[in-house]
Amino acid sequence: MTTAWSWEHRAYDPKTERLAESLYTLGNGRFATRGSAPESTADAVHYPATYLAGCYNRLTSTVAGRTVSNEDLVRLPDWTALRYRCLPDDAPPDAAPPGAAPPDAVQPGDWLTPDHPSLRHHRVSLDLRTGTLTRHMLFHDAEGRRLGVTHTRLVHMGDPYLAAQRTVFRAYGWSGRIEVAAVLDGDVTNAGVDRYRALAGRHLVAHRAGVEAEGTAWLSCRTSASAIRIGLAVRTSVRPLAAAHRACKATATAATQTSVVPIRRGRPVVVVKTAALFTSLDRPLADPVRSSIEHAEHAPDFPSLLASHRASWQRIWSEGELRVEGETGRILRLHAFHVLQTLSPHTAGLDAGVPARGLHGEAYRGHVFWDELFVLPYLALHFPETARALLTYRHRRLPAARESARRAGATGAMFPWQSGSSGAEETQRLHLNPRSGRWLPDHSHLQHHVGSAIAWNAWQYGLATGDTGFMHGPGAELLLHIAHFWAGAATWDPGPGRYRIRGVVGPDEYHDAYPDAAAPGIDDNAYTNVTAAWVLARALDLYGELPAARRAELLAQLRLDADDLAGWEELSRRMYVPFHRDVISQFHGYGDLAELDWDTYRARYGDIRRLDRILEAEGDTPNRYQASKQADTLMLGYLFRPAELARLFTRLGYALDDELWARTVAYYLQRTCHGSTLSSLVHGWVLARQQGPEAWRYCQEALIGDITDIQGGTTGEGIHLGAMAGTLDLVERGITGLEPGPDGLHIDPVPLSEIPGSAFSLSYLGHRDVRISFRPGRLGVRVPPSPLGPVPLVLPGGRRVRVAAGRERWFRLPVG
Secondary structure, eight states: OOOTTEEEEOSOOGGGHHHHHHHTOEEOSSEEEOOOOTTOOSSSSOOOOEEEEEEEEEEEEEETTEEEEEEEEEEEOBSOOEEEEEEOTTOOTTOOOSSOOOTTSOOOOOOOOTTSTTEEEEEEEEETTTTEEEEEEEEEOTTSOEEEEEEEEEEOSSSTTEEEEEEEEEEESOEEEEEEEEEEEOOOOOOOOGGGTTSOOOOEEEEEEEEOTTSEEEEEEEETTTOOEEEEEEEEEEESSOOSEEEEEEOSSEEEEEEEEEEETTBOEEEEEEEEEEETTSSSOOOHHHHHHHHHHHSOOHHHHHHHHHHHHHHHHHHHOEEOOHHHHHHHHHHHHHHHHHSOGGGGGSOOOOBTTTTSOOGGGGOBOSTHHHHHHHHHHHOHHHHHHHHHHHHHTHHHHHHHHHHTTOOSOOOOSSBOSSSSOOOOSEEEETTTTEEEEOOGGGOTTHHHHHHHHHHHHHHHHOOHHHIIIIIHHHHHHHHHHHHHHEEEETTTTEEEEOSBOOTTOSOSBOTTOSSOBBSOOHHHHHHHHHHHHHHHHHHHHSOHHHHHHHHHHHTOOHHHHHHHHHHTTSBOOOEETTEEOSSTTGGGSBOOOHHHHHHHHSOOTTHHHHHHHTTOOGGGBSOBSSOSTTHHHHHSOHHHHHHHHHHTTOOOOHHHHHHHHHHHHTTBOOOSHHHHHHHHHHHHHTTOTTHHHHHHHHHHTTTTTTTSSSGGGOOOHHHHHHHHHIIIIIISOEEEETTEEEEOOOOBTTBOOEEEEEEETTEEEEEEEEETTEEEEEOOSOTTOOEEEEEGGGEEEEEOTTOEEEEEOOOO
């Protein structure tokens, strides 16, 4: 039964199986396994897959007559595979394992899968509290045999190298034997995204497989170009121990352990697969195969693993849970579950970024985009060590960003729009429009605003944690090198008497050039320019806090002097922001574009979220229209609260009042088709802050985007991690109005009637487990005992209070 802590599918539907596999993925921050049926192999319906954080490989392909190179998150060998069938009474004990049987052999029954016609019952249940996936099936064959099958799977949250799967077979009204083949399958390719099918996908080579004398199967391989060595071992146990027959078979790419086991009513057969995964990315470095074999052999039994796994999840939830009543709270809990499976405390020990689609699938090739902008605020307030590690991942790639800037003739650090292992730009230069079948140029690498997102995250992390060690060290280098890039990218235009940034692409993505222009890029994207000015100002603020020796070191590293920094000050105050029709222009010239006949396109196509593909298939382009894929200018309202945004515009010499911003919001609401899951999130956030009547519509769309696969097939290729984390942040920082600041924890709620209350624990300036409880008109803050002293709060109207360590206080809030 579905509860506040569980998700269920009560019937098997091949049409939604890929979606279910993504939503039922289990992980521990180091690796994750999709929630596929153990009986399945990769085909049009099923896609069993395991992915390891940071495990990338590069392959080249020929597409549209051009050679292209792509780096992908690698699909690893399948440790879950389990085949089984009921044997006829007269089947010999040495019945053949999966594969062709000798012509004179007695043919056993069919191998059973969810697609077999004898399936009578199917239910899949995900327990969020304990991080376990359970699949119940009942088969009823032509001979009258009923076989119940229950799989329970976990990817261990305490031991990041372990996973396990227990299968229980029960006979109803018959006795006989079943044949069970436990398979460790290394013959896998990346083929989980239809539009990538024309691209090379065989990343694993040099396979070896075997079975140890103790019965542990193992498999060794490596990635073809990045040369990451992978060792995977599976210890398989079968009860009752007195199996009628057991055989082992190893090929170059797989190891199979086959058992023929007696079964009868009241005497279930239990098969447990305990898997251990090691690679050459691990530290300390050791032989991955030997490490995996030893780890699998010495792992506890399944009940013990389950108990320690549950205890680890209990600790995770104590720090990361967000409590909201009703169905909204249940969805938010699912979102938190997937965020924490992708970026757990184990991630803090890895060299891994924020994959936009989690460790759940192969969409976007597992690349890192700007989605950390929506993820790190939540992590910084709950798991600061993980947030720091993700920023450190960016800092390690600062040399690559500096090299990219140098090659482009720019200064500072130019971070890539898409990145994988090295920090080099991995954005594809061609993309497929599945509607027209054409491969088209891709200019999204011009989204240089990703650098501002990194700087913003670093700044927010510093405010939440007070981690001066990071902020004066790697944080200062990140902010100053990104500021240096913007200082070099901006050019003076004496016409408006402003600095301008030309030839970029904004968050919208639909507009990558002016109509009929020979070169890609648009000029003065408002979001890009305003955030660039913000980065320059914050970099100067941080520079001013540094000790003299550190300042000198950074100036030498940047090859700058004091006069250059004075130029940054001017830039931060004189950046150009375009306007038209009394609203902020998305970019210079946006207001001159044609208006789209939205009603006609909706009537003709229904769903127009991917308007770019529709227009291109018609021989047209969104570059001609005032039509945006997702929130662009309105992203400013996501990053900055209204008062802060007004101060930022005042610094730039522009007046931004509530009326102008409201007009801007209304203008783009009418011209956005929400082709990204992030779009509804941002619009809901902005409208909630305005207490707009449409706010809940967008918030709800963000909440259900993945669970209903609102974009039609994309969730099956991997969940949208930024949107999931963003909904958590929507409640904590958006609705509760929580903002860490240098003078205290600011709380200024903008309540939605649909989310009347929430409760969560957070980390702030070293305090752990600070409990925030928000109710209509009331706010509770509990600070645990600590030598750190009281927690300062800034409440609505600027009221300043303090909550002492070991105390709880409640405050009345303004209504409305």
